[in-house]
Each structure stands twice: as structure tokens, then as C-alpha cells.
Amino acid sequence: MQRLAPALRQDNVPLDLISLIKTILAATKEISFRVSQGHLGDVMGSTLDENIQGEVQKNLDVVANELFKDILLESGFVKAISSEEEDHSVAGDAEGKYIVSFDPLDGSSNIDINSLIGTIFSIHEAPKDIAAGDDDMFKQAGNKQVCAGYVLYGPSTMLVMTTGSGTHFYVLDRTYGGFLLVERNVQVPTDTSEFAINMSNQRFWQAPMQAYIDDLLAGDTGPRGKNFNMRWIAAMVGDIHRVLCRGGIFTYPADNKNPEKPYKLRLMYEANPMAFLLEQAGGLAMTSEGRIMDIEPESIHQRVEVIMGSKNEVEKCLSYYA
Ligand SMILES: O=P(O)(O)OC[C@H]1O[C@](O)(COP(=O)(O)O)[C@@H](O)[C@@H]1O
Numbered sequence: 001m002q003r004l005a006p007a008l009r010q011d012n013v014p015l016d017l018i019s020l021i022k023t024i025l026a027a028t029k030e031i032s033f034r035v036s037q038g039h040l041g042d043v044m045g046s047t048l049d050e051n052i053q054g055e056v057q058k059n060l061d062v063v064a065n066e067l068f069k070d071i072l073l074e075s076g077f078v079k080a081i082s083s084e085e086e087d088h089s090v091a092g093d094a095e096g097k098y099i100v101s102f103d104p105l106d107g108s109s110n111i112d113i114n115s116l117i118g119t120i121f122s123i124h125e126a127p128k129d130i131a132a133g134d135d136d137m138f139k140q141a142g143n144k145q146v147c148a149g150y151v152l153y154g155p156s157t158m159l160v161m162t163t164g165s166g167t168h169f170y171v172l173d174r175t176y177g178g179f180l181l182v183e184r185n186v187q188v189p190t191d192t193s194e195f196a197i198n199m200s201n202q203r204f205w206q207a208p209m210q211a212y213i214d215d216l217l218a219g220d221t222g223p224r225g226k227n228f229n230m231r232w233i234a235a236m237v238g239d240i241h242r243v244l245c246r247g248g249i250f251t252y253p254a255d256n257k258n259p260e261k262p263y264k265l266r267l268m269y270e271a272n273p274m275a276f277l278l279e280q281a282g283g284l285a286m287t288s289e290g291r292i293m294d295i296e297p298e299s300i301h302q303r304v305e306v307i308m309g310s311k312n313e314v315e316k317c318l319s320y321y322a
């Protein structure tokens, strides 16, 4: 099995980007170790603090964020970082060629139940004309990402990553200490009979999503003429990983549960990197109004509607909004 760096060189990834990716992965190996230690790793439970999103921070959210922040800012490759757990972007090396947005720990509610969690990251080139530490540096559309990926801390620790030449799967080999390529050019099946949505929000969705899900639930007695299965891991990394492995539609639609917060997922470090991975694997990643990666961001913690996964099913869902 091929090691990570030669696999990236084969895709003509620049050497300094390979070095940055290896830096990111060094932090994820440490997180993976701590996660595997569970209660022994001093990462269970909650802090007394809230992040800028008004969510209570778990101990592991904070530990993972500090690990990432320190290793990236000290690397010399990074002009600034932006994290779910930081109010604003944080300046790194003025000469750094890249900027990194990340969700240090996705699926926080799964930490204390020993269930699926992960880290999501997105890399852009650093604009030369904006000073490090200015959030404006991050206001770049997802279609300008040079790399996106996630590390899933599951029964095995997996890296799923794209640099624009397909989406590839890697597994952390603990005996060698690095990631090995296990599947090149993953393809999301075009059709599916599986959907992922938080059904408890059903009464808060807009009419088109209500109608679409009603038709899925009607199964072979309804207009779709076939039965659908539902899965919800409550961690986007886990749900998107399943979609990449065997297809499906994953959606976090607009809802009016809290009129000030119509969307749940964050554009810069959740929706955009997953969109890049899915599109590189032949899937679609949309809002009800257009392509996620074409959105020009207005702020670093911006939230967005998400409808992504198997191409034909995403298109079917969008037809209800037409
Ligand atoms: O099940 P819920 O509470 O609707 O939300 C689940 C969603 O929230 C998230 O966990 C948000 O991520 P964080 O854990 O990084 O805050 C997504 O990964 C997931 O899809």
C-alpha cells in the first residue's frame, strides 16, 4: 500500500502543501491517540465555556483545537487559521502560503458515548494583500479550496482527502505511524435508497423538504415506488463518510425552529470541505438555491443549508424546490 506523501506527489501536489498536510495529520494522530484512550485520555466531559456559536465546549473540542492551532501556527506554512472554536481568525506566519479553516472536533455530542467523531479541514491559498489575522482573508469561495479532508476517529482512524484530483481514502497504520492509501478515486453511487436527516426537526422545515421526505417515507406505496432506509450518526463526518462509501443523501435543511438561526452547519469548515470531497467523488453538494462551493462567504462562522450526496437523489430533492 502506498504511503501518503508519494501518493500526493503522484497527484502533482506541491511540496509545501504536502508538508502542510503532514503537519495537520500530526495533530490528528495525537487526537486519535487521546480519543482511543477514552476515559483514560482526560478528554471526556464538558468545559464551563461556550464557543462563539453559543454551544457548550466539550473538553475534547478544546484539546483538539489547541493541538491544531499550535501545530499549524508554529509550522511556518500557514498565514492564518480559522476554527469553529475561535471567535476570529488567528495570525500565523506573515510569509505563510496557506490558510486553514477547521472543525477540530465534529460530532461533539458523540464524544461521551464513545461514538463516531472526526476532524474536518479546508485549505486555501493565502491572499498576499490581506494582513494575517484579518478575517477577510477567509472570505473565499469553496471552489478555491486547494485541499479538503477529514479524519474519522472510528474503529480505524481514516483520512479522506482531496487536492482536486479525486477523493482518496487512507487508513492510519499504527505500526508504521503514518497514513496508507487504501482506496483511490472513490465514487459515490449515483442512485441511493438511503437518507440522513434529523427527523425531529420535521415540523420546522420548509414545505418542499416536508414533501420530499414524506415521499421517501411513503416508500413503495408512494410516488418513488421504492423503500428508503434512514441513518443519522449526528456527526457530519460519520454521515458523509457513509455516503462516500455506499451512497445516500445527507441534508441539514433550513428550519424555523429558531428564526435567528435558519441553518445548522457551518460553510467554511463543514459544508465546503465536504462539498469538495463529494464533488470529487462524483456526488453533488447543494443548497436549495445553488452549488455550495460557489457561495461567496460573508463571515467565517456563516451557516448554510446543506443537501448533498448521490447525484440523482440530490437532484430529485431539489426538484421539490423548483
Ligand atoms: O443531530 P443534531 O443535533 O441535529 O446535529 C448534528 C450535526 O451537528 C454537528 O455535530 C455539528 O458539529 P460540531 O460537533 O462540530 O458542533 C454536525 O456534525 C452534525 O451533522
Ligand SMILES: [Mg+2]
Pocket (backbone or CB within 6 Å): 103, 105, 106, 107, 236, 270
Ligand atoms: Mg462540526
Ligand SMILES: [Mg+2]
Pocket (backbone or CB within 6 Å): 061, 084, 103, 104, 105, 106, 107, 108
Ligand atoms: Mg466541532
